[in-house]
Amino acid sequence: MLITLLIILIACFCLAKFAYNKIGGAGENTVTHEIGEEVTFEIPKGSTTSDIADILLENGLIENTIDFKYKSKSNGYDGTFNYGTYTIVAGTDELEIMEILKQGANVTGIKVTIPEGYTIDKIGTLMEEKEITTKDEFVKAANSRDYEYPFIAEISDRENLLEGYLFPDTYFFNKNTDAKVVVDTMLKRFSDVMNEERMKKVSESGYTLDEIVTISSIIESEIKVDEERALAASVIYNRLEQDMPLQMCSTVIYSLGIRRENLTLEDLEVDSPYNTYKYPGLPKGPISNPGEKAIDAALNPDDDDYLYFVLKADESGGHVFTKSYDEFLEAKAQYKQQF
Numbered sequence: 001m002l003i004t005l006l007i008i009l010i011a012c013f014c015l016a017k018f019a020y021n022k023i024g025g026a027g028e029n030t031v032t033h034e035i036g037e038e039v040t041f042e043i044p045k046g047s048t049t050s051d052i053a054d055i056l057l058e059n060g061l062i063e064n065t066i067d068f069k070y071k072s073k074s075n076g077y078d079g080t081f082n083y084g085t086y087t088i089v090a091g092t093d094e095l096e097i098m099e100i101l102k103q104g105a106n107v108t109g110i111k112v113t114i115p116e117g118y119t120i121d122k123i124g125t126l127m128e129e130k131e132i133t134t135k136d137e138f139v140k141a142a143n144s145r146d147y148e149y150p151f152i153a154e155i156s157d158r159e160n161l162l163e164g165y166l167f168p169d170t171y172f173f174n175k176n177t178d179a180k181v182v183v184d185t186m187l188k189r190f191s192d193v194m195n196e197e198r199m200k201k202v203s204e205s206g207y208t209l210d211e212i213v214t215i216s217s218i219i220e221s222e223i224k225v226d227e228e229r230a231l232a233a234s235v236i237y238n239r240l241e242q243d244m245p246l247q248m249c250s251t252v253i254y255s256l257g258i259r260r261e262n263l264t265l266e267d268l269e270v271d272s273p274y275n276t277y278k279y280p281g282l283p284k285g286p287i288s289n290p291g292e293k294a295i296d297a298a299l300n301p302d303d304d305d306y307l308y309f310v311l312k313a314d315e316s317g318g319h320v321f322t323k324s325y326d327e328f329l330e331a332k333a334q335y336k337q338q339f
Helices: 002-023 049-058 065-074 094-103 120-129 135-141 150-154 179-193 196-205 209-222 226-241 249-256 292-299 325-336
Strands: 038-043 084-089 110-113 170-173 308-311 319-322
Touching: 038 049, 049 065, 065 094, 084 094, 094 170, 094 179, 120 135, 135 179, 150 209, 170 179, 196 209, 196 292, 209 226, 209 249, 209 292, 226 292, 226 308, 226 319, 308 325, 319 325
Parallel strands: none
Antiparallel strands: 038 084, 110 170, 308 319
Protein backbone atom coordinates (compact mmCIF):
# COMPACT_ATOMS: atom_id res chain seq x y z
CA MET A 1 0.00 0.00 0.00
CA LEU A 2 2.78 2.40 0.99
CA ILE A 3 4.77 1.55 -2.15
CA THR A 4 1.69 2.10 -4.34
CA LEU A 5 1.09 5.52 -2.73
CA LEU A 6 4.72 6.47 -3.27
CA ILE A 7 4.51 5.51 -6.95
CA ILE A 8 1.35 7.63 -7.35
CA LEU A 9 3.02 10.64 -5.68
CA ILE A 10 6.08 10.35 -7.92
CA ALA A 11 3.87 10.07 -11.00
CA CYS A 12 1.86 13.13 -9.93
CA PHE A 13 5.06 15.10 -9.34
CA CYS A 14 6.42 14.21 -12.77
CA LEU A 15 3.12 15.11 -14.44
CA ALA A 16 3.01 18.42 -12.57
CA LYS A 17 6.58 19.22 -13.55
CA PHE A 18 5.84 18.34 -17.18
CA ALA A 19 2.72 20.51 -17.15
CA TYR A 20 4.59 23.42 -15.53
CA ASN A 21 7.29 23.34 -18.19
CA LYS A 22 4.69 22.94 -20.91
CA ILE A 23 2.64 25.98 -19.92
CA GLY A 24 5.59 28.22 -19.37
CA GLY A 25 7.69 27.42 -16.36
CA ALA A 26 11.45 27.60 -16.16
CA GLY A 27 11.76 25.72 -19.46
CA GLU A 28 14.58 23.51 -20.69
CA ASN A 29 15.80 25.38 -23.75
CA THR A 30 17.14 28.58 -22.18
CA VAL A 31 20.61 29.73 -23.16
CA THR A 32 22.93 32.13 -21.43
CA HIS A 33 24.17 35.37 -22.98
CA GLU A 34 26.46 38.06 -21.62
CA ILE A 35 24.62 41.27 -20.73
CA GLY A 36 24.86 43.54 -23.77
CA GLU A 37 25.27 40.67 -26.28
CA GLU A 38 23.06 41.02 -29.35
CA VAL A 39 20.65 38.12 -29.94
CA THR A 40 18.98 37.69 -33.35
CA PHE A 41 15.84 35.58 -33.71
CA GLU A 42 12.78 35.14 -35.91
CA ILE A 43 9.11 35.65 -35.01
CA PRO A 44 7.07 33.73 -37.65
CA LYS A 45 3.92 35.30 -39.10
CA GLY A 46 0.84 34.31 -37.12
CA SER A 47 2.74 33.73 -33.86
CA THR A 48 0.68 34.10 -30.69
CA THR A 49 1.94 35.71 -27.51
CA SER A 50 2.48 32.21 -26.14
CA ASP A 51 4.54 31.27 -29.21
CA ILE A 52 6.62 34.43 -28.87
CA ALA A 53 7.23 33.79 -25.19
CA ASP A 54 8.58 30.33 -26.06
CA ILE A 55 10.89 31.83 -28.70
CA LEU A 56 12.21 34.43 -26.28
CA LEU A 57 12.78 31.75 -23.65
CA GLU A 58 14.64 29.55 -26.13
CA ASN A 59 16.89 32.51 -26.99
CA GLY A 60 17.64 33.31 -23.36
CA LEU A 61 15.97 36.73 -23.43
CA ILE A 62 13.40 35.99 -20.71
CA GLU A 63 13.48 33.72 -17.69
CA ASN A 64 9.86 32.64 -17.51
CA THR A 65 7.12 32.49 -20.15
CA ILE A 66 4.29 32.73 -17.62
CA ASP A 67 5.61 36.08 -16.36
CA PHE A 68 6.05 37.35 -19.91
CA LYS A 69 2.51 36.41 -20.92
CA TYR A 70 1.04 37.91 -17.74
CA LYS A 71 2.97 41.17 -18.13
CA SER A 72 2.11 41.43 -21.82
CA LYS A 73 -1.58 41.14 -21.00
CA SER A 74 -1.59 43.38 -17.92
CA ASN A 75 0.38 46.09 -19.77
CA GLY A 76 -1.76 46.04 -22.90
CA TYR A 77 0.78 44.40 -25.22
CA ASP A 78 -0.99 41.07 -25.75
CA GLY A 79 -1.98 40.75 -29.41
CA THR A 80 0.07 43.76 -30.55
CA PHE A 81 3.32 41.96 -31.41
CA ASN A 82 4.61 41.87 -35.01
CA TYR A 83 6.39 39.12 -36.88
CA GLY A 84 9.86 39.49 -38.42
CA THR A 85 13.56 39.19 -37.63
CA TYR A 86 14.64 40.96 -34.47
CA THR A 87 17.95 41.72 -32.80
CA ILE A 88 17.61 42.41 -29.09
CA VAL A 89 20.35 43.00 -26.54
CA ALA A 90 20.59 40.40 -23.75
CA GLY A 91 19.51 41.91 -20.45
CA THR A 92 16.85 44.12 -22.03
CA ASP A 93 13.87 44.63 -19.73
CA GLU A 94 10.77 42.59 -20.62
CA LEU A 95 8.61 45.69 -21.09
CA GLU A 96 11.17 47.12 -23.50
CA ILE A 97 11.20 43.80 -25.40
CA MET A 98 7.41 44.05 -25.66
CA GLU A 99 7.70 47.61 -26.95
CA ILE A 100 10.25 46.50 -29.58
CA LEU A 101 8.00 43.65 -30.72
CA LYS A 102 5.04 46.03 -30.85
CA GLN A 103 6.93 48.58 -32.98
CA GLY A 104 7.97 45.86 -35.42
CA ALA A 105 11.19 44.45 -36.84
CA ASN A 106 11.56 47.30 -39.34
CA VAL A 107 12.26 49.73 -36.47
CA THR A 108 15.94 50.05 -35.59
CA GLY A 109 16.81 50.30 -31.93
CA ILE A 110 18.44 53.54 -30.86
CA LYS A 111 21.60 53.17 -28.79
CA VAL A 112 21.88 55.62 -25.93
CA THR A 113 24.65 55.76 -23.34
CA ILE A 114 23.88 57.48 -20.04
CA PRO A 115 27.12 58.74 -18.44
CA GLU A 116 27.68 58.29 -14.71
CA GLY A 117 26.66 61.39 -12.79
CA TYR A 118 23.95 62.55 -15.18
CA THR A 119 20.86 64.04 -13.54
CA ILE A 120 17.24 63.36 -14.47
CA ASP A 121 17.24 66.69 -16.30
CA LYS A 122 20.30 65.77 -18.38
CA ILE A 123 19.01 62.27 -19.13
CA GLY A 124 15.70 63.76 -20.26
CA THR A 125 17.51 66.13 -22.61
CA LEU A 126 19.53 63.25 -24.06
CA MET A 127 16.43 61.09 -24.54
CA GLU A 128 14.74 63.92 -26.45
CA GLU A 129 17.83 64.47 -28.62
CA LYS A 130 17.79 60.77 -29.48
CA GLU A 131 14.04 60.98 -30.22
CA ILE A 132 13.36 58.17 -27.75
CA THR A 133 10.90 60.22 -25.71
CA THR A 134 10.38 63.89 -24.87
CA LYS A 135 12.17 65.50 -21.95
CA ASP A 136 8.89 66.53 -20.33
CA GLU A 137 7.50 63.00 -20.52
CA PHE A 138 10.72 61.52 -19.17
CA VAL A 139 10.87 63.92 -16.21
CA LYS A 140 7.21 63.19 -15.45
CA ALA A 141 7.85 59.43 -15.55
CA ALA A 142 10.90 59.89 -13.30
CA ASN A 143 8.70 61.57 -10.70
CA SER A 144 6.21 58.69 -10.48
CA ARG A 145 6.05 55.89 -7.91
CA ASP A 146 4.15 53.64 -10.30
CA TYR A 147 6.90 51.01 -10.59
CA GLU A 148 7.15 47.60 -8.94
CA TYR A 149 10.41 47.93 -6.98
CA PRO A 150 10.44 47.74 -3.17
CA PHE A 151 13.03 50.50 -2.76
CA ILE A 152 10.66 53.09 -4.25
CA ALA A 153 8.39 52.96 -1.19
CA GLU A 154 11.34 54.03 0.98
CA ILE A 155 12.03 57.22 -1.01
CA SER A 156 10.71 60.35 0.67
CA ASP A 157 8.56 62.79 -1.30
CA ARG A 158 10.76 65.28 -3.15
CA GLU A 159 11.31 66.90 -6.50
CA ASN A 160 13.11 64.59 -8.94
CA LEU A 161 11.81 61.60 -7.00
CA LEU A 162 13.84 58.88 -8.71
CA GLU A 163 17.09 60.83 -8.95
CA GLY A 164 19.91 58.44 -8.11
CA TYR A 165 18.02 55.31 -9.16
CA LEU A 166 18.17 55.66 -12.95
CA PHE A 167 21.24 53.56 -13.51
CA PRO A 168 23.77 54.97 -16.00
CA ASP A 169 24.49 52.42 -18.72
CA THR A 170 24.13 51.76 -22.44
CA TYR A 171 20.56 51.03 -23.49
CA PHE A 172 18.70 50.31 -26.72
CA PHE A 173 15.27 51.87 -27.18
CA ASN A 174 12.96 52.41 -30.08
CA LYS A 175 11.95 55.82 -31.37
CA ASN A 176 9.00 57.26 -29.42
CA THR A 177 9.19 54.69 -26.62
CA ASP A 178 6.81 55.25 -23.71
CA ALA A 179 8.74 57.25 -21.10
CA LYS A 180 7.62 54.92 -18.31
CA VAL A 181 9.13 51.97 -20.18
CA VAL A 182 12.43 53.89 -20.41
CA VAL A 183 12.43 54.72 -16.70
CA ASP A 184 11.38 51.18 -15.74
CA THR A 185 14.25 49.74 -17.77
CA MET A 186 16.75 51.96 -15.93
CA LEU A 187 15.20 51.12 -12.55
CA LYS A 188 15.47 47.41 -13.31
CA ARG A 189 19.15 47.85 -14.11
CA PHE A 190 19.62 49.61 -10.76
CA SER A 191 17.76 46.77 -9.03
CA ASP A 192 20.05 44.23 -10.71
CA VAL A 193 23.18 46.15 -9.69
CA MET A 194 22.01 46.30 -6.09
CA ASN A 195 22.38 42.56 -5.73
CA GLU A 196 22.22 40.52 -2.54
CA GLU A 197 25.85 41.22 -1.64
CA ARG A 198 25.52 44.99 -2.00
CA MET A 199 22.18 45.08 -0.18
CA LYS A 200 23.78 43.15 2.68
CA LYS A 201 26.43 45.87 2.93
CA VAL A 202 23.70 48.51 2.94
CA SER A 203 22.06 46.78 5.90
CA GLU A 204 25.40 46.53 7.71
CA SER A 205 26.29 50.19 7.08
CA GLY A 206 23.73 51.67 9.46
CA TYR A 207 22.42 53.86 6.65
CA THR A 208 19.30 53.46 4.52
CA LEU A 209 19.55 52.59 0.83
CA ASP A 210 18.44 56.13 -0.03
CA GLU A 211 21.24 57.57 2.11
CA ILE A 212 23.79 55.27 0.49
CA VAL A 213 22.58 56.30 -2.97
CA THR A 214 22.79 59.95 -1.91
CA ILE A 215 26.37 59.50 -0.67
CA SER A 216 27.21 57.64 -3.91
CA SER A 217 25.80 60.50 -5.96
CA ILE A 218 27.99 63.04 -4.16
CA ILE A 219 31.07 60.87 -4.73
CA GLU A 220 30.12 60.55 -8.41
CA SER A 221 29.70 64.31 -8.77
CA GLU A 222 32.85 65.28 -6.86
CA ILE A 223 35.41 62.64 -7.87
CA LYS A 224 36.66 61.62 -11.31
CA VAL A 225 39.77 59.61 -10.33
CA ASP A 226 38.68 56.06 -9.48
CA GLU A 227 41.35 55.54 -6.80
CA GLU A 228 40.00 58.53 -4.85
CA ARG A 229 36.38 57.44 -4.56
CA ALA A 230 36.79 55.40 -1.36
CA LEU A 231 38.85 58.25 0.13
CA ALA A 232 36.07 60.73 -0.62
CA ALA A 233 33.59 58.31 0.95
CA SER A 234 35.64 58.32 4.14
CA VAL A 235 35.58 62.13 4.22
CA ILE A 236 31.79 62.13 3.96
CA TYR A 237 31.32 59.52 6.69
CA ASN A 238 33.89 61.17 8.98
CA ARG A 239 32.13 64.52 8.67
CA LEU A 240 28.72 62.98 9.30
CA GLU A 241 30.01 61.17 12.39
CA GLN A 242 31.53 64.38 13.76
CA ASP A 243 28.42 66.46 12.96
CA MET A 244 30.43 68.62 10.57
CA PRO A 245 28.62 70.17 7.61
CA LEU A 246 29.51 68.30 4.43
CA GLN A 247 30.16 71.53 2.49
CA MET A 248 30.19 69.81 -0.89
CA CYS A 249 30.12 72.21 -3.84
CA SER A 250 28.33 69.65 -6.00
CA THR A 251 25.26 69.82 -3.77
CA VAL A 252 25.13 73.61 -4.10
CA ILE A 253 25.45 73.36 -7.88
CA TYR A 254 22.55 70.88 -7.89
CA SER A 255 20.44 73.21 -5.78
CA LEU A 256 21.14 76.10 -8.17
CA GLY A 257 20.18 74.02 -11.19
CA ILE A 258 23.06 75.48 -13.22
CA ARG A 259 26.74 74.64 -13.63
CA ARG A 260 29.31 77.24 -12.51
CA GLU A 261 33.07 76.99 -12.45
CA ASN A 262 33.36 79.06 -9.29
CA LEU A 263 30.70 79.41 -6.62
CA THR A 264 30.14 82.79 -4.98
CA LEU A 265 29.45 83.46 -1.30
CA GLU A 266 25.89 84.25 -2.37
CA ASP A 267 25.61 80.83 -4.02
CA LEU A 268 26.66 79.15 -0.78
CA GLU A 269 23.71 80.78 0.98
CA VAL A 270 21.03 79.45 -1.37
CA ASP A 271 18.08 78.23 0.70
CA SER A 272 17.76 74.62 -0.43
CA PRO A 273 17.65 71.25 1.37
CA TYR A 274 20.41 70.25 -1.05
CA ASN A 275 22.79 72.99 0.14
CA THR A 276 25.23 71.20 2.46
CA TYR A 277 26.95 74.47 3.32
CA LYS A 278 23.77 75.85 4.83
CA TYR A 279 22.17 72.70 6.24
CA PRO A 280 23.88 69.89 8.21
CA GLY A 281 23.83 66.21 7.30
CA LEU A 282 23.07 64.71 3.92
CA PRO A 283 21.06 66.61 1.31
CA LYS A 284 17.39 65.71 0.88
CA GLY A 285 18.22 63.13 -1.77
CA PRO A 286 20.71 62.10 -4.45
CA ILE A 287 22.16 64.84 -6.67
CA SER A 288 22.96 62.62 -9.66
CA ASN A 289 22.67 59.04 -10.85
CA PRO A 290 25.81 57.20 -9.70
CA GLY A 291 27.52 54.25 -11.35
CA GLU A 292 28.84 51.04 -9.80
CA LYS A 293 32.22 52.46 -8.77
CA ALA A 294 30.66 55.28 -6.78
CA ILE A 295 28.15 52.91 -5.16
CA ASP A 296 30.91 50.48 -4.22
CA ALA A 297 32.97 53.33 -2.76
CA ALA A 298 30.03 54.38 -0.58
CA LEU A 299 29.70 50.79 0.61
CA ASN A 300 33.45 50.28 1.08
CA PRO A 301 34.98 53.56 2.33
CA ASP A 302 38.64 53.80 3.24
CA ASP A 303 39.41 53.61 6.95
CA ASP A 304 41.21 56.90 7.63
CA ASP A 305 40.80 60.27 9.35
CA TYR A 306 40.52 62.58 6.34
CA LEU A 307 38.08 65.46 6.69
CA TYR A 308 38.89 67.64 3.67
CA PHE A 309 39.84 67.39 0.03
CA VAL A 310 40.71 69.98 -2.60
CA LEU A 311 41.75 69.81 -6.24
CA LYS A 312 45.45 69.34 -6.92
CA ALA A 313 47.38 72.15 -8.56
CA ASP A 314 48.64 69.87 -11.36
CA GLU A 315 45.36 69.93 -13.34
CA SER A 316 45.18 66.11 -13.15
CA GLY A 317 41.65 66.19 -11.79
CA GLY A 318 42.92 64.50 -8.64
CA HIS A 319 42.57 65.78 -5.09
CA VAL A 320 44.70 66.40 -2.04
CA PHE A 321 43.15 64.80 1.06
CA THR A 322 43.93 66.30 4.45
CA LYS A 323 43.11 65.64 8.08
CA SER A 324 43.39 69.21 9.36
CA TYR A 325 41.94 72.52 8.24
CA ASP A 326 45.39 74.13 8.10
CA GLU A 327 46.61 71.44 5.68
CA PHE A 328 43.49 72.00 3.63
CA LEU A 329 44.11 75.77 3.44
CA GLU A 330 47.69 75.15 2.33
CA ALA A 331 46.60 72.76 -0.43
CA LYS A 332 43.88 75.19 -1.48
CA ALA A 333 46.39 78.04 -1.70
CA GLN A 334 48.63 75.92 -3.94
CA TYR A 335 45.67 75.18 -6.21
CA LYS A 336 44.78 78.89 -6.49
CA GLN A 337 48.35 79.84 -7.43
CA GLN A 338 47.84 78.42 -10.93
CA PHE A 339 45.24 81.08 -11.74
